[in-house]
Amino acid sequence: MAGLVAALALTVAPVALSAADLAGDLVFWSSFTQGPRAEYMQRMADRFMAAHPDVKITIETFSWSEFNTKWTTGLVAGQVPDISTALPNQVVEMISVDALVPVDDVIDAIGRDRFHDAALNEGRRDGVSYSLPAYSHAQVMWYRKDLLAAKGIAVPTTWAELRDAAIALNDPPAVYGLSVPLGTNDMMATRYLNFYVQSAGGALVDATGHADLTSPAAIEGINFWVDLYKQISPEGSINYNVLDQATLFYQGKTAFDFNSGFHISGVAANTPDLLDDIEAAFLPRLKAGDAPYGGETSNIAMVAWAAGDNQEAAKAFLASLYADADYIDFIHSVPGGMLPALGDISANPAYQDNERLKQFASSVAVIEQAIPMGTAIGMENGPRVQAGIITSQGVIEQMFQDIILNGTAVEAAAAAAEEKLDGLFLAAGATFSD
């Protein structure tokens, strides 16, 4: 049934996009919870409603964790929005239960070749696209220039250098060299381990679809983070989620951190005095002289739901968000944090004309270069349900906690976690190609 609806939508949509007499109520679940991003979306909705008086758009904002609970429960009960934002993993899962409508017509209307192909690929199944990239960001290494300079330490380029530098700068409780976040309510340990494995050219989900935590690089990576946790991380970081972790850096409590350009606005909001002292560099390499690599790229997407009654209006609204001037406004709402999903916008003078972006030009350039090199964790070989499982079940986080708190041997803990993940992959409907 959903397939049929999807097929119909695909055939009629190109016409509908240009139709003038759109009508209906649209509910938009947005994860742009506050500040300029939320205001921007409301402004766009108001303008769209003014242009199409028969369309009514209601925006409801939810944080990502709320959204996760809401869309799943909503799908069971049959109440989902018409449009929503979505993370790549969620998109994969939504596609797998036929919850979305194809948006190829919207993509084509905006200009397919303007999007990064890697981003489009994350929302594609059997050649059909189900998600529109809204913006992208990539993980990089953030550091405190002032602290490094005070000790005369150069910006680390390898993991070994990072370790030495972080230990040298560690001076708790004034400042921690680095915090290693391992909380099971988030995916931070998975993210950190993935950096290390990526630096060795590997992946946490291998080409056959199995979890791979026992490769030499993975074992080395686990040891690296466990060691750093024990040596310099705040003890409480074993429970940290992304916000706990980021807040330390915002408040000048950590010398190094890993995050995207969202760190710029985080520091600006918490400790503006620190803005001149922070900068981003490529993630540490395995060996000196290795080329930079993409550790993790996130392409935040927008989707239209199959259960919606007014899909033409939904798609028309989505398309309206990508007009150059408006889209630049949107991207400017978190300068450096949200990078354009449309490749040509990066070079657009109107986009570049922003104080914060100029101030952080070098850091943003690093992130821009990192974006096309990386994917979401577990999507190195295309969108797969494994990517959702590995980042949402806390298995790798539990593995780290088990090693640290219970003293379980690294190899044994890694093998057990790998087996558990494979079991969860199967339960979620994944297939292995071996």
Place this chain on the structure above:
Amino acid sequence: MSTDLKDRSRIWFVLPAMLVVLALLIYPVLSSIYFSFTSRHLLRAAYDLVGLRNFVFVLSSADFWDAFANSIKWTVGSVAGQLAVGLLAALALEKVPRFSGLYRILLIIPWAFPAIVIAFAWRWIFNDVYGFLPNLLTALGISEGNISFLANPAFVFATVVGINIWFGAPLFIINILAALKTVPRDQYEAALIDGASVGQRFRYITVPHIKRVVGLLLILRTIWVFNNFELLFLITGGGPAGLTTTLPIFAYRTGWGLRQLGAASAITVLLLAFLLAGAALAFRMINRWERSVAR
């Protein structure tokens, strides 16, 4: 008014409450029990009847038994602590001649905290970087370096139980206080004249008047704490290393995290069965006890 009419009128006192509760619960409970025998996936429409497979899967999982043990520890520790603090505080409040109103207000403050605020406030106070308590202990030289109360496995369970006692004691205080008010003054005075000791007065006058309320509170709080999801979910999320994962959190993770609604239903059905069995036992004890007291 004829006695006939009176007899029919009395049912109207009781019926509405019974009907509302039954109407609200029958369908959801039955459908959950049904789900527990199916392979229901949270997001997929199609599912099969799988017999006892979910129960076998759940009961043979070590995680379930860990969560079960945590639930027991969490419930017993919290409720016992709440009773102890609540009883002592209520008795003390009865005793003091002045300021008891002020103390009463101060003591029930925790009750004004929704779970999310409990989580915010205590996570902030216990935060091992900028939290008040860890920094205070370090400053006083009691601890060497900030203790991480919510991450260190040696502290975390005691800490969350402590938070729950802090939150739940006011209920005991207020209800025991209300029950104490039903003790007729003249009984105390008569006992004093008879030369009864403090312990005797407590045992023979106070206890009989409050035991029913205390008994009910114990059962109600045991159920509430056992079933409670949000406190631990919001404070620790069940971590670190699953140390504070209780059955409701385990069920949530299975249903919403793993999307295995069938297995999650099996967990909650087991939870319910356990509570019902425990309650049946408690009721039998209460009934026997009341009969023996009544004699």
Place this chain on the structure above:
Amino acid sequence: MNGARAFLRAFALPYAFLSVLAVIAAFPLFWIVVSSLKSAPELASDPLAFWPRTPTLEHYRHVLFDLGAIVNLGNSLIISTSTTVLTILVSAPAAYGIVRFYPRVGQRLTQILISTYMVPPILLAVPYAIIMITLGLSNTYVGLVLAYLSFSIPYAVWMLTAFYQTVPVEIEEAAYVDGAGRLRTFISVASPIVLPGIVATAIYTFINAFNEFLFALLFINSSSKMPIAVALYSLGGSEVLDWGAMMAASVVVVVPSIVFFLFIQKYIAAGLAEGSVK
């Protein structure tokens, strides 16, 4: 000397105990208030500072006006008050009826009722979500209040039976002799005696409804109807962990309840109504 010892035993110990408890009970409130008045940099810089160097109301402005917490607070009050009123209206007669008219089956009746209180909320979540959509009640106050009644009524009935049981039957018989009917006896004779119990039960119901999180998270989809408990959760899940805002929002949530306590606290300790007791 002897008198001093007796005084110590009688009063000093209770006062000391109560004072320690009061500090523990009230400290989190004090601390969230203090923290909510500190600027973001100050929050991070001196964890032990008992008073903000430059007190700011910025977090409150942000929470109340930028984030619209006032609306959420109003929603919570509407939902909790409705739940409380309905619960007491339905439960007090039931409790009284069980005690007076069905003393023998009453025990069984309350035990059946309380068994329903044992149903874990998380077990109800999915079926409720489905029912609410079917009945068109999802995303409405009515739906949420109904869901709350499922656990507030069993509790209230059970608790109230305990209180009505303390009412001496002789007092009521006197009322019957005076010609009062059942309803009037219940309303004007029995209930005033157990008023402290009713108030305690009402507070409990109100607080539980005000604090409820899971159902509100699942069943309310629009921020304009969202109760404050869930709105706060969003705050903790946004891009920046804004402790100042979280503390200010916490104060905004907690203070109305405490004011409410101040108003009703004299009923809590009112004791048996004078004159009703022989």
